[in-house]
Amino acid sequence: MPTAALHTIGYEGSSIEDFLATLTHVGIDLLIDVRDVPISRKKGFSKNGLAQQLRAQGVDYLHLKGLGDPKPGRVAAREGRFEDFRRIFDAHLRSETAQADLVRGIEAAKDRFACLLCFERDHKHCHRCIVGEEMARRGGFRLVHLGVNQAGKPWPKIGSARTHHAAALHIG
Template sequence: MSVLFTVGYEGTDIDRFIRTLKAAGVERLADVRAVAASRKAGFSKTKLAERLADEGIEYSHFIALGDPKPGREAARAGNFDLFRSIYGAHIQTAPAQESLRKLIDFVQDAPTCLLCFERDPETCHRTIVAREVIEETGFEVFNLFADDPERYVRHAAKLPRFHSGEGLTAA
């Protein structure tokens, strides 16, 4: 079975973030933020894409899969039921569904990681996106935490691996 990684950059810096991706064997990063700007150095779209390219990691922004502002505000306020309701309705929209189809194609050929801000995947819309992807691909999800890349280096043999040809295109 193949794997889809997810990661948030909350609580880390760009160097540890990159080391985490590389330790897990990520070759593509799918940015699912609605707004790919960040006050954290290195995480705004252009700077992040440049750094990833320097590291041999492909970057793509799936803006239509980002959490709309009311959903982000609900999550920030700790109202996760409202957040999930808002995002659940959003992901059913035509633009989000089209972007989801593109994302599913994007993850097929190389180890891919979904990116958003929140460290905790349970309070982030990337988990909802990941569920949609795995429903179509059969991949498993593995959540990375970018604040301690050495844990992935130390336990590299235990990390799930991407297996080319598994998933939607092999079905």
């Protein structure tokens, strides 16, 4: 039996409609928000509104603040200081709060079609990749990075989260 997948996604540059359509198309049933501050200037992506829209789509929402990138890490990443960002976030990930939320995230993602959420489109420049790698290592997940498919573009030829067995997947 293939290893369960843990997905990641960023909403940068996407509409809430395209974002929700992507989650539905892939078959995600649990969105784990790993933003330190789950508010957004982008309509539909703040915690309460997002959770409500997800529920309407049959997707559960879980915010794990302890897995969010602290402000100094966000500033370093925004400024392109990725070594500093990595050092800051690695130290944060060792904190008691982050460790507790890692365990909560792994438990929540077991037997679910789960996806980690943050802002950045490119997972390589986002702490969700680090969180995903750690959850995958500890929880035995296969990590799959998604992109938001834009309206009007054909869907890639993939199965859903329930059926695909590829080692990696990128939509968008």
